[in-house]
Amino acid sequence: MFRIENITAGYGDITVLHGISLEIQKGEIVSLVGANAAGKSTLLRAISGLIPIDEGAIWFEDERIEQLDIKDRVAKGLIQIPEGRELFPGMSVQDNLLMGAFSKEHRKKANKNMEKVYELFPRLKERYKQMAGSLSGGEQQMVAIGRGLMSDPKLLMLDEPSLGLAPIVVQQMIQIIKKISEDMGTTIFLVEQNVNHALKLAKRGYVMENGNIVMSGSGQELLNNEHIKKAYLGI
Amino acid sequence: MKFRRGKLISLLLLICFAVVSVAGCGGAATEKEPVTTGEVGDTLRLGAIYPLTGPLAKLGQEEQKGAQIAADLRNDAGGINGNKIEWIFADAPTPEAGVSEAERLITVEKVPVIMGSYSSGVAYAASAVAEKNKVIYWENSGVADNITQRGFKYLFRFGITGTSLGETTIKMLRDVIAPELGKDPKDYKIGVIWEDSSFGTSVGQGAIGLAKELGYNVVFTESYSAKTTDLSSLVMKLKQNDIDILIPTSYVADGLLLFKQMQELNFVPEAVIMGGNATQDLKAAMGEKINGLAHSDITQPRTNEAMAPGLEAFMKEYKERYGSEPYSGHVIRAYAGANVLFDVLEKAGSTDADKIAEAARSLDLPLGSTAAGWGVKFAPEGDPMMGTNERAEAYGCIWYKDEIFTVWPVEGQLEDVEVLVPWPAR
Amino acid sequence: MEIWMQILVNGILTGGIFALISIGLTLIFGVMNIINFAHGEFLMISMYLVYWMNVKMGMDPYVAIIFIIPIMFVVGLVVYKATLNPIIERSELFTILMTVALMILLQNLALMLWNADIRSINIDYAASAIGTENIRFGITKIASFAIAIGTAIGLMIILSRTWIGKSIKATSQNRTAAKLMGVDTIRTYTIAFALGIATVGIAGAALAPIFSIYPTVGTQFGTASFVVVVLGGLGNVPGAIIGGLIIGLIDSISGFLLPVGFKEAIYLGVFLLVLLLKPNGLFGQGAAGGGR
Numbered sequence: 015m016f017r018i019e020n021i022t023a024g025y026g027d028i029t030v031l032h033g034i035s036l037e038i039q040k041g042e043i044v045s046l047v048g049a050n051a052a053g054k055s056t057l058l059r060a061i062s063g064l065i066p067i068d069e070g071a072i073w074f075e076d077e078r079i080e081q082l083d084i085k086d087r088v089a090k091g092l093i094q095i096p097e098g099r100e101l102f103p104g105m106s107v108q109d110n111l112l113m114g115a116f117s118k119e120h121r122k123k124a125n126k127n128m129e130k131v132y133e134l135f136p137r138l139k140e141r142y143k144q145m146a147g148s149l150s151g152g153e154q155q156m157v158a159i160g161r162g163l164m165s166d167p168k169l170l171m172l173d174e175p176s177l178g179l180a181p182i183v184v185q186q187m188i189q190i191i192k193k194i195s196e197d198m199g200t201t202i203f204l205v206e207q208n209v210n211h212a213l214k215l216a217k218r219g220y221v222m223e224n225g226n227i228v229m230s231g232s233g234q235e236l237l238n239n240e241h242i243k244k245a246y247l248g249i
Numbered sequence: 250m251k252f253r254r255g256k257l258i259s260l261l262l263l264i265c266f267a268v269v270s271v272a273g274c275g276g277a278a279t280e281k282e283p284v285t286t287g288e289v290g291d292t293l294r295l296g297a298i299y300p301l302t303g304p305l306a307k308l309g310q311e312e313q314k315g316a317q318i319a320a321d322l323r324n325d326a327g328g329i330n331g332n333k334i335e336w337i338f339a340d341a342p343t344p345e346a347g348v349s350e351a352e353r354l355i356t357v358e359k360v361p362v363i364m365g366s367y368s369s370g371v372a373y374a375a376s377a378v379a380e381k382n383k384v385i386y387w388e389n390s391g392v393a394d395n396i397t398q399r400g401f402k403y404l405f406r407f408g409i410t411g412t413s414l415g416e417t418t419i420k421m422l423r424d425v426i427a428p429e430l431g432k433d434p435k436d437y438k439i440g441v442i443w444e445d446s447s448f449g450t451s452v453g454q455g456a457i458g459l460a461k462e463l464g465y466n467v468v469f470t471e472s473y474s475a476k477t478t479d480l481s482s483l484v485m486k487l488k489q490n491d492i493d494i495l496i497p498t499s500y501v502a503d504g505l506l507l508f509k510q511m512q513e514l515n516f517v518p519e520a521v522i523m524g525g526n527a528t529q530d531l532k533a534a535m536g537e538k539i540n541g542l543a544h545s546d547i548t549q550p551r552t553n554e555a556m557a558p559g560l561e562a563f564m565k566e567y568k569e570r571y572g573s574e575p576y577s578g579h580v581i582r583a584y585a586g587a588n589v590l591f592d593v594l595e596k597a598g599s600t601d602a603d604k605i606a607e608a609a610r611s612l613d614l615p616l617g618s619t620a621a622g623w624g625v626k627f628a629p630e631g632d633p634m635m636g637t638n639e640r641a642e643a644y645g646c647i648w649y650k651d652e653i654f655t656v657w658p659v660e661g662q663l664e665d666v667e668v669l670v671p672w673p674a675r
Numbered sequence: 676m677e678i679w680m681q682i683l684v685n686g687i688l689t690g691g692i693f694a695l696i697s698i699g700l701t702l703i704f705g706v707m708n709i710i711n712f713a714h715g716e717f718l719m720i721s722m723y724l725v726y727w728m729n730v731k732m733g734m735d736p737y738v739a740i741i742f743i744i745p746i747m748f749v750v751g752l753v754v755y756k757a758t759l760n761p762i763i764e765r766s767e768l769f770t771i772l773m774t775v776a777l778m779i780l781l782q783n784l785a786l787m788l789w790n791a792d793i794r795s796i797n798i799d800y801a802a803s804a805i806g807t808e809n810i811r812f813g814i815t816k817i818a819s820f821a822i823a824i825g826t827a828i829g830l831m832i833i834l835s836r837t838w839i840g841k842s843i844k845a846t847s848q849n850r851t852a853a854k855l856m857g858v859d860t861i862r863t864y865t866i867a868f869a870l871g872i873a874t875v876g877i878a879g880a881a882l883a884p885i886f887s888i889y890p891t892v893g894t895q896f897g898t899a900s901f902v903v904v905v906l907g908g909l910g911n912v913p914g915a916i917i918g919g920l921i922i923g924l925i926d927s928i929s930g931f932l933l934p935v936g937f938k939e940a941i942y943l944g945v946f947l948l949v950l951l952l953k954p955n956g957l958f959g960q961g962a963a964g965g966g967r
Contacts, residue, residue, distance in 0.1 A: 062855060064851065064855075083859075084855070084857070085854075085857040085858065085859050088855070088856065094855050096851070096855060100849055100852035101849070101852065102845045102848045102849050102852065104844065104848050105844055109841055112841065113841060113842075113856045113858075114856060116838065116845075116857050117856075161856075303786065303791070304791040304889070304891065305791070306790065306791055307790065307791060307792060445936055471934050473936055474935075474936060474939065476894070477935070477938070478689075478692075478886070478896060479685075479926060481685040481927060481930075482682070482685070482926070482931045482935055482938070483930065483935050485681060485682060485685070485931055486931060488678070489678055501793040501887065502886070502887035505793075505887050506885075506886065508802075509801060510813075512803075512804075513802050513803070513811060514685075514804070514811050514813075515804070515808060515809070530792060533795065534797065534887070536797060
């Protein structure tokens with residue numbers, strides 16, 4: 015349901031992505047792993063439309079979308095939970111969630127989906143009026159994920175969700191992601207530096223180095239790969 | 250693509266703004282004539298600087314009208330020593346423009362005389378250029394005292410000073426207002442306030458000076474910024490001091506604000522004598538509430554001909570040309586001043602600056618000699634106010650039946666004017 | 676004693692005027708980081724429009740508010756689209772230059788179209804007041820105060836209860852995240868700016884019965900409103916109300932205790948103090964503040 019072909023993109027004169035191709039099937043969890051500055055976030059920005067691509071195509075549900083505005087891609091259900099949470103710090107938890115359903119297409123479902131998010135994250139329901147900027151790191155991540163779910167996303171992309179979180183919180187988050195995939199059937203594209211967790215969760219994975227896809231396979235295959243073990247798992 | 254179009258629109262708008270600003274500020278109002286020497290020949294070319302565009306344009310244009318009418322009527326009567334008078338007008342909305350236009354008139358148009366200027370700021374600046382170049386500067390209107398406090402040899406101010414405006418408010422009190430109210434002026438608590446530019450300050454200080462000399466009771470004085478957004482604190486102080494006679498010197502906008510807030514806050518002096526500002530703008534804003542408001546100002550249209558010979562003829566000419574009454578006394582002053590200048594040039598018989606200056610200083614005309622009612626005698630060399638017309642005095646006037654009438658000096662009164670004090674609308 | 680009561684009343688009522696003028700400025704400042712030097716000029720334009728509506732159609736200025744709101748909203752839309760949107764991604768210096776250019780353009784435009792005559796709206800109750808002999812409340816000032824509160828409340832409701840209001844807040848707090856939510860940030864900025872201008876339009880209508888109208892009348896109000904906005908916190912709408920009241924009181928009290936010529940020096944001094952000690956304003960940046 016999602017496919018990118020030969021994406022080349024960058025910032026100004028600097029090309030960061032050198033012809034990236036990958037695909038995601040409906041209902042899958044697909045992970046993209048790689049070191050810091052490998053180009054993973056840049057890829058997500060290109061897919062969302064925050065930066066333009068120089069070459070290549072993006073297919074979403076049998077439609078080419080690389081010429082569309084960000085807001086049109088969002089309206090179609092292509093949702094990104096950005097790196098570092100990126101909440102609206104001066105707005106309440108509730109308002110942050112509501113913004114997740116901002117597109118006109120998604121507004122009708124806003125209240126229904128908010129209830130679902132509160133079921134998933136009871137702690138947010140308690141704090142629904144609190145300013146998002148005053149929450150703990152883990153709580154903020156919950157808001158970020160909850161916000162992403164508000165529009166019934168067709169493809170949910172998470173950029174480094176475990177970054178900066180305590181290990182125990184990371185564990186909770188892994189469970190949540192699993193739940194979202196299994197119970198809600200949401201297709202997930204997970205981008206992570208934490209290779210271990212990302213590949214354990216994923217059905218399939220891709221490895222990115224210096225703006226190129228260097229390896230792909232099932233999550234388990236990649237975990238057992240010698241190069242991966244040495245370079246990323248320190249084994 | 251979108252970005253480039255936006256850039257283009259921004260560029261166009263910036264160009265528009267530049268054009269409009271330049272248009273608003275005004276360039277030269279005349280074409281460049283071939284270079285002549287302005288000699289006494291067939292045509293006598295004289296320079297005149299006024300703000301013809303910009304915020305001061307209204308009154309600058311009025312003075313221009315006065316100058317033109319004077320030239321036309323004099324030309325009909327044979328000109329100056331048989332030479333036709335031709336004005337070279339220049340637009341100076343700001344003192345800086347006054348400087349550059351004066352330079353242009355002197356070096357390019359080669360005029361022997363520059364007349365002006367409505368604005369004290371323009372007068373002060375432009376006259377310095379003329380003095381440096383030994384060109385006569387004939388100032389009819391700027392009232393700031395400091396214009397003629399520089400010992401300039403070639404500068405002559407036909408019109409009144411700010412001090413005179415201030416002093417006449419006290420004379421109005423003494424000779425018109427207090428008698429009408431039936432009290433001794435020394436019994437009143439006087440408050441003098443003024444806007445803090447050189448205009449307001451000259452007038453305010455002039456009023457205080459004469460009041461103290463006459464032993465009157467000046468209880469409260471204060472200056473304020475004409476740009477202020479609120480005068481309620483000032484009104485409260487006036488109230489607190491129980492002021493009966495208020496002498497404010499303001500421009501139109503702050504004057505209106507003052508009156509509104511006086512009414513709002515229930516501050517009711519017996520009489521208000523304004524320094525200057527007897528204009529139609531004020532009347533338009535206040536309607537019939539203006540009746541009873543007194544001013545010390547320059548000669549108004551409704552002044553007795555006996556005191557101001559030529560005034561009636563001038564008023565007739567103005568009405569014929571422009572279909573309405575003059576907006577204020579400014580045009581009369583410019584007209585009268587231009588005529589004195591013409592007389593001086595006739596007497597000098599030359600365009601040499603020293604000869605013109607000598608002729609000017611030789612004049613000794615009593616009060617009631619000009620259409621502005623003033624006489625002419627310029628303070629001589631060595632006097633600290635050298636170049637000031639000692640026979641020019643501010644007149645007192647009052648609003649009555651929605652028009653402004655001269656009431657002081659008594660000789661200037663045109664008809665029986667009812668002095669409405671205490672001011673009914675306050 | 677009564678004199679001091681009146682001085683306090685004057686301060687609060689004048690403060691209402693300062694507050695009303697500043698609401699639009701703080702919104703634009705807070706949402707888009709645009710220091711709108713032409714703020715006073717939009718006030719001036721609105722005052723002229725109300726004046727013409729009064730003169731040509733006999734409309735009472737307070738009634739004119741109903742029409743001024745949509746008119747000035749559209750003016751804001753057009754001006755933003757034409758002049759500021761193309762350069763908003765550039766540095767703040769550019770936007771400042773642009774608003775300064777706008778200020779000069781609008782002043783000269785007004786001068787060209789309507790000349791420098793001092794205009795005044797003549798309505799009977801312009802100088803009326805209620806109250807006792809020594810403690811008076813000017814009617815036009817009470818009206819301005821009420822309008823200030825009403826406008827602030829209305830704006831706050833829009834910001835917190837409507838989708839467009841939420842998108843304005845969101846865009847000002849985190850533009851990238853807002854884009855990822857599907858917000859059209861260009862449209863949001865345009866509407867926020869237009870809202871700010873519409874608010875200044877309301878101020879113009881409320882002020883028209885009180886002040887004379889001429890092309891440069893906006894300048895003096897512009898200065899005071901900058902002080903109010905910094906005092907109240909950028910983007911903080913209720914802060915602008917309180918800031919306005921504080922400045923009004925300072926204005927009234929210092930004007931009485933000192934020669935009135937020093938008033939401006941006093942509240943500019945306050946301005947400097949706030950910038951030094953509490954640059955985010957007494958009440959912090961508002962919901963619509965912290966544009967990133």
